[in-house]
Amino acid sequence: MPPLRLAVLGCADFARRRMLPAFAACDDIALSAVASRDHARARSLADAYGCRALHGYTAALEDDDVDAVYIPLPAGLHAHWVREALLAGKHVLAEKPLATTRAETADLLDLARTRGLALVENVLFPHHSQHARARELVEAGTIGEPRFFQAAFTVPRRPDTDIRYRADLGGGALWDVGVYPVRAALFALGEDLRVAGAVAVRDTEWDVDTGGAALLHTPSGVSAQLAFGLDDAYRSVYTYAGSRGRLTVEPAFTPPADHIPSLRLERGGEITEVRLAAEDQVARAVAAFVAAVRGGVAPDVAVLRQAALLEAIATRAAVAARP
Numbered sequence: 001m002p003p004l005r006l007a008v009l010g011c012a013d014f015a016r017r018r019m020l021p022a023f024a025a026c027d028d029i030a031l032s033a034v035a036s037r038d039h040a041r042a043r044s045l046a047d048a049y050g051c052r053a054l055h056g057y058t059a060a061l062e063d064d065d066v067d068a069v070y071i072p073l074p075a076g077l078h079a080h081w082v083r084e085a086l087l088a089g090k091h092v093l094a095e096k097p098l099a100t101t102r103a104e105t106a107d108l109l110d111l112a113r114t115r116g117l118a119l120v121e122n123v124l125f126p127h128h129s130q131h132a133r134a135r136e137l138v139e140a141g142t143i144g145e146p147r148f149f150q151a152a153f154t155v156p157r158r159p160d161t162d163i164r165y166r167a168d169l170g171g172g173a174l175w176d177v178g179v180y181p182v183r184a185a186l187f188a189l190g191e192d193l194r195v196a197g198a199v200a201v202r203d204t205e206w207d208v209d210t211g212g213a214a215l216l217h218t219p220s221g222v223s224a225q226l227a228f229g230l231d232d233a234y235r236s237v238y239t240y241a242g243s244r245g246r247l248t249v250e251p252a253f254t255p256p257a258d259h260i261p262s263l264r265l266e267r268g269g270e271i272t273e274v275r276l277a278a279e280d281q282v283a284r285a286v287a288a289f290v291a292a293v294r295g296g297v298a299p300d301v302a303v304l305r306q307a308a309l310l311e312a313i314a315t316r317a318a319v320a321a322r323p
């Protein structure tokens with residue numbers, strides 16, 4: 001089967017650091033073009049990968065030698081360019097979140113379905129099998145009855161000019177890093193999660209939330225306590241707490257490809273480390289995208305539930321100001 005011809009929209013830092021190397025390493029992908037608002041920028045990145053440079057994102061969507069696009073734009077631009085790409089007949093791998101409302105997310109998923117195109121949200125961590133292994137251990141009763149789940153994804157402050165601090169570009173901690181603990185809670189506790197309450201911390205310097213927390217629960221009262229932030233010490237962790245013990249996965253969301261996972265099981269004062277094989281979650285996510293395009297795999301239902309929960313957290317959060 002010929003490789004999927006892929007174009008990248010925007011010379012994003014994350015695309016340069018993680019996704020372009022993974023696309024280039026995948027035999028099923030042929031990098032076709034890099035498109036940028038700035039032609040010289042597109043040229044220098046395209047040259048590094050021996051592909052074409054295009055000026056403007058529309059040029060990639062109108063290009064017959066492009067089957068699929070990767071969209072690593074600021075969050076507030078995702079929905080527009082995902083829609084344009086689908087309308088142009090391209091398969092789409094888009095950065096998280098697909099859109100900043102549940103309704104828009106549902107519309108985009110419907111559009112992809114009716115056009116017979118793959119639409120995949122680029123949340124990488126679920127592609128690492130350490131999470132399925134952790135859930136299996138919990139389901140096997142290793143920590144007794146599940147009582148609550150705690151997850152945190154917090155990262156250090158970025159330069160003031162970063163897209164994450166721009167309200168007009170869909171910035172803010174919830175859309176950028178809050179996605180991860182919410183997705184982890186869905187994976188751990190299932191789709192019936194509801195939002196009980198939330199806090200959004202607003203920095204007086206920026207018109208966006210720079211951190212927050214949310215309390216969710218299942219109908220049977222298992223709670224999920226989630227934290228996220230853009231001006232914090234680095235944390236990337238979750239814990240299942242049960243009636244007889246707890247299980248922790250750390251680092252949970254961004255383990256490097258050579259990281260040997262070690263799940264930490266604590267029971268009655270005894271600690272057991274469950275070691276697993278290293279996995280490259282970026283390579284696995286890229287392979288899953290190719291499989292979605294080729295196999296006509298339906299979008300992950302978690303994407304829509306995640307969008308609904310993020311919207312509920314955003315609308316219900318009590319706002320606190322950080323001086």
Ligand SMILES: NC(=O)c1ccc[n+]([C@@H]2O[C@H](COP(=O)([O-])OP(=O)(O)OC[C@H]3O[C@@H](n4cnc5c(N)ncnc54)[C@H](OP(=O)(O)O)[C@@H]3O)[C@@H](O)[C@H]2O)c1
Nearest residue numbers: 010011012013014015036037038072073074075095122163
């Ligand atoms: N899945 C993951 O693990 C992960 C990790 C990190 C980041 N991300 C996501 O990747 C995306 C990019 O993040 P990043 O940190 O790489 O950001 P970035 O370096 O600032 O890149 C954003 C790109 O968007 C384009 N753009 C279009 N309109 C823009 C505007 N008005 N202002 C600024 N840039 C604009 C620019 O490309 P041109 O100027 O070349 O057109 C720019 O290079 C975000 O959606 C982020 O959430 C995902």
